[in-house]
Amino acid sequence: MTLTKSLLLTTLLTCAWGVSAQEYQAGDLHIEHPWSREMPTNAPTAAAYFVVHNQGTSADRLLGADTPAAGKAELHEHVHKDGLMKMQQVQAVDIPAGGEAAFASMGYHVMLFNLTQQLRDGERFPLTLHFEKAGDVKVEVAVQKEAPAEHKHEQQN
Template identity: 50%
Template sequence: MKKLINLFLGSTLLLSTLANAHDYQGGNLHIDHPWSKQVPPTSKVAAAFFDIQNHGHEADTLIKAESPIAGKTELHAHIHEDGMMKMREVESIDVPAQGTRTLKPGSYHIMFFELKQVPALGDRFPLTLYFAKAGKVDVEVAVEEATFQPKQQNNKHAMDHSGH
């Protein structure tokens, strides 16, 4: 199901600290520091972010993600549409050969819906990634504090990713 979800525009861009780095290997892929921004205990959604480094000579593709914490896990992107930033589900996320794909707030991310368990600060929860070539890679997502960081783009408004 394709979804378009309008995001609230706020005055801050919330990003996580990168305090406790951890990383995973799957085939030619290196998954660096999967993290999720802390959400309120009543939240129905959460999101995860990480870098995928591809040391191989062929491009790979992230095609699916699953987590026991969520009834539904989707691959998402942010797009500009009608002057607004929206996020929507995408079929896949490509990882260039000998390159890096960064999943981060305001860009590609993993989105969890119908949370069965709201991840708390300091928790780690399992996430399984499925790549076209590298296959299945199990990682753990670290839940981190949402901290203020000055906006990086010259937009009038930066996005508020709280609850996301």
């Protein structure tokens, strides 16, 4: 392979990786790869997932979210209670100083109700995250058929 072809291939792979791995910075908060799974045509709900890393020395809290892609967005978590897995709404999610909060399948997630249209693989939609200290942070959520590679192990646990 010539040097030119090698450089072109490296550039294309870097661009493709950049498209799939979105990251956002808001003060000390680093938000990694917001994504949602493609849902069946008649599904009225979906969920958004991401990881918030707090690189600062003081905690912050995610207070809520909203998006034009859904009539309502709520913070939810899965909990194991009385031998069953249940989903419940939470009012806020703490992001500890120097720590992280993972929004993943079977854990915290942003539940999207009354979708305005079917979320299709390859599309993106805006989501605004409301933090107590960092304020509003706008991200783009990538719709995917499958969980990203870094999230697949979380689903198997």
